[in-house]
Amino acid sequence: MSPADVLDPPAPGSRAPAPVLVPQATVAHRGAWGRLLRSEMRLVFGRRRNIALLSGLAAVPLLLGVVLFVTQDSALGGQGPGFVGRVTGNGLFLVIAALFMCLPFLLPLTIGVASGDAIAGEAQAGTLRYLLAVPVSRTRLLAVKAVAVLTFVGAAVLAIALVALVTGAVLFGLSDITLLSGTTVPLADGLLRVAGVAAYVALSLTGLVAVGLFLSTLTEVPVGAMAATVVVAIVSAVLDTLPQLAVIHPALLTHHWLDVAEFLRVQVDWGVLGQGLAVQGAWVAIFGALAWSRFTTADVTS
Amino acid sequence: MTEQTVLPTTPRRSALRSRWTAPVAxxxxxxxxxxxxxLIASAGPxxxxxxxxxxxxxAVAEAEPLPMSGTVVYTARLGLPEIPFAEVSGADPIALLxxxxxxRVWTDGTERSRVALLGSTxxxxVVRDGAEAWTYSSAEDAVVHYSLDEADQAxxxxxxTDLRSGNVPELAGELPTPQEAARLALARAEEFSIVSLDAHTTVAGRDAYQVVVTPRTSATLVSRIVVAVDAETSTPLRVQTWSVQDTTTPALEIGFTDITLATPSDAILAFSAPAGASLKxxxxxLPDAPDGAEAHDGSLPDGLTITGSGWETVAQWVGLDVAALVAGDPAALTGLPGAERTIGSESAQELIEEFMPSDGSGHPGAMTLDTTAxxxxxxxxxxxxxxxxxxxxxxLVTNDGRVLVGSVPAETLRGMA
Structure with a gap:
């Protein structure tokens, strides 16, 4: 915990210590929720470690683009897994390649850091009980935390996508995009599809955010919650590779992540994408409810 | 850490505890x-x-081919050793093993269609438009264009044109009606099999009849073939082939999981080679006999013999260089499409040719998959x-170079060898 977390400059009315014994959820001050959300956003996006995380993620497409640009005339040019091999032909693919590259580990790690810290970080710093003194119910407080983490994850995906788009446009140029089906669609359509890819990637991370928030309510050690969140993502990915568990694969958190390739087929099957989002919705509902039960009943002593 | 920050609770404790019922609900x-x-879908038609x-x-024979699109799931449980085909090569027909x-299937019901085998990324x-066809592999960014030469195209x-204007060429003899054809087909099938109907079922949300074809003989590996036929359009929706070795799941199953009876848009059925893709x-x-009936005149290609009949048929080739074929030796692969492997960039191709033993005809050895292994x-x-x-x-590939293929137990093949 950096001192900045504890000594967060109190926004008017938000983190100012209120009388400790005010029963929660009695007086819902108008605007208290909004102020709390603003303060939480400032906190999340102002943290040095979060800024570093965002910059690191944004550097991935830059690095990938530069490496591909430098090596494109060598023997290994045009090679690579997934969409990497197509980047040199069309910068638009850099967005997709970068998102695919970050999806298995870097983005879950980002979620782990952001969501694992949300409650447990405050508990460890001893600021949680002051936060609970704000005239806002615990349910709303949890919602504020969730919204802030989701915004941060969305910002991370957006940062990767935008940096990749700019890098790709500068290094390789943007042109009409050739889909996996061999059909070439105009650039505008391609941009829409790539935006769809980024949106789907962001939405398919929501389940893990809910899991991370729940884990964060269980402990006062933020590192534990962060690590556990990453472990959940990795275990899910490992289980997804075991053919013996094919029955449970469709319900796994990470199973539908690669369905994002649907956006690059000649006819996008919205049913497939909808199913992936429905599974995320289910994880959000269950772990959101668990987090709510835990957070609204827990004895907060620090 | 004073007691006051603990939730002010004792009377509310049970109420709070009941909050844990929320996640359960x-x-x-x-x-x-x-x-x-x-569950509702499988409640029965x-x-x-x-x-x-x-x-x-x-009804099946009479049914017009319909414009449709849909998703097809194909499952093979052939008992072959587990090989993660899809991870090796992406979407590749070898994964069907x-x-x-x-x-995904799209067709306008006449001469244009597209079938796409989906890999995760x-x-x-395979796109067909009249006499032309294309295959496109996104993993290799390679197009193969199949076409007729000019005379055949004409x-x-x-x-x-004749067909479209209803000017169907007169065929010799009496034209059988679809009913007659079905009766004949059934009689032919019944020569070797028992045809029966099973309980109605639901495939891709559509009510369907099930036809069961059971071989009369027990000397084959096929225990039965079940075809689900759409009750409304008489289009086959699912085919399951059951092996005698597995009575719980079909060995081969191909069927629609969803189907839409509408003409697909032109953009889906059209194809032109994307810029930058390798084109072959x-x-x-075009076979000489337009109806294909005369093509099969009973004589078999050299080196091929057929023994047995019906389900017990065994085909035998003599003089096939299997080892060379498997190793991807171009001499054994003469004329087989897709024998050449091109690697991404030209310089990479040169690099590989430098290090790969090449036979002088420009074919590098098997690169993407070690077929011999x-x-x-x-x-x-x-x-x-x-x-x-x-x-x-x-x-069965015998030591003296004969190849025996049949849907019969291995012992039968070994006995014939």
Whole structure:
């Protein structure tokens, strides 16, 4: 915990210590929720470690683009897994390649850091009980935390996508995009599809955010919650590779992540994408409810 | 850490504890939402009018090919060793050897269609437009264009025009009606099989009849073939082939999981080679007999003999250089499309040719998949040679170079060797 977390400059009315014994959820001050959300956003996006995380993620497409640009005339040019091999032909693919590259580990790690810290970080710093003194119910407080983490994850995906788009446009140029089906669609359509890819990637991370928030309510050690969140993502990915568990694969958190390739087929099957989002919705509902039960009943002593 | 910050609770404790019922309720609702639709869907089809196998086969033969699009799931449980085909090569037809594959199908019901084999981040498409066809592999960014030469194309166009104007060329003899054809087909099938109807079912949300074809003989690996036929349009929706070795799941299953009866848009059925993709032209000869009936005159190609009949048929080739074929030796692969492997960039191609033993004809050896190793892994050694054994088909490659293929037990093949 950096001192900045504890000594967060109190926004008017938000983190100012209120009388400790005010029963929660009695007086819902108008605007208290909004102020709390603003303060939480400032906190999340102002943290040095979060800024570093965002910059690191944004550097991935830059690095990938530069490496591909430098090596494109060598023997290994045009090679690579997934969409990497197509980047040199069309910068638009850099967005997709970068998102695919970050999806298995870097983005879950980002979620782990952001969501694992949300409650447990405050508990460890001893600021949680002051936060609970704000005239806002615990349910709303949890919602504020969730919204802030989701915004941060969305910002991370957006940062990767935008940096990749700019890098790709500068290094390789943007042109009409050739889909996996061999059909070439105009650039505008391609941009829409790539935006769809980024949106789907962001939405398919929501389940893990809910899991991370729940884990964060269980402990006062933020590192534990962060690590556990990453472990959940990795275990899910490992289980997804075991053919013996094919029955449970469709319900796994990470199973539908690669369905994002649907956006690059000649006819996008919205049913497939909808199913992936429905599974995320289910994880959000269950772990959101668990987090709510835990957070609204827990004895907060620090 | 004073006691005051503990929730002010004692009387409310039970109320708080009851909050833990919320996730349980949510989980129940979620489970219900995900499990209910399949349960409702499998609740059994509506009552369908009774038909006889003859009537059903006649309806199938009579049915016009319909414009449609849909998702097809293909599952092979051939009992071959587990090989993660999809991870090796992306969407590639070789993945159909084992496991489950998803395909998308679009057709306008006449001469244009597209079939796409989906990989997780790749796709293998086959597009047909009249006499032309293309395959496109996204993993290799390679197009193969199949077409007729000019003379054949002219002949094809004339035939197609005739057909469209209803000017069907007069065939010698009496034209059988679809009913007659179905009866004949059924009689032919009944020569070797028993045809019966099974309980009605639901495939891709549509009510369907099930035709069961059971071999009369027990000397084959096929225990039965079940075809689900759409009750409304008489289009086959699913085919399951059951092996005698597995009575719980079909060895081969291909069926629609969803289907839409509408003409697909032109953008889907059209194809032109994308810029930058490698393009290979293959000219296919048009068979001389337009109806294909005269092509099969009873004589077999050299080196091929057929023994047995019906389900027990065994084909035998003599003088096939299997080892060379498997190793991807171009000499054994003469004229086989897709024998050349091109690697991404030109300089990479040069690099590989530098290091790969090449035979001078420009074909590098098998690069993407070690087919020899694959062959070794798929076959087992028996006293007569090498045996490739699956739940539906056995292949025996004898030490003296003969190849025996049949849907019969391995012992039968070994006895014939």
């Amino acid at each position: 949510v989980a129940a609702v979620v489970a219900g939402a995900f499990l209910a639709p399949p 509506a009552d369908l009018p009774d038909v006889t196998p003859e009537q059903l086969l006649a 084992g496991g489950s594959s998803t395909l 790749s796709e293998y498409s 002949r094809y166009d004339a035939l197609a 032209e293959v000219v296919v000869p 694959l062959y070794d892994q798929l076959t087992v050694e028996v006293p007569e040679g090498l045996l490739l054994s699956s739940t539906l088909l056995n292949v």
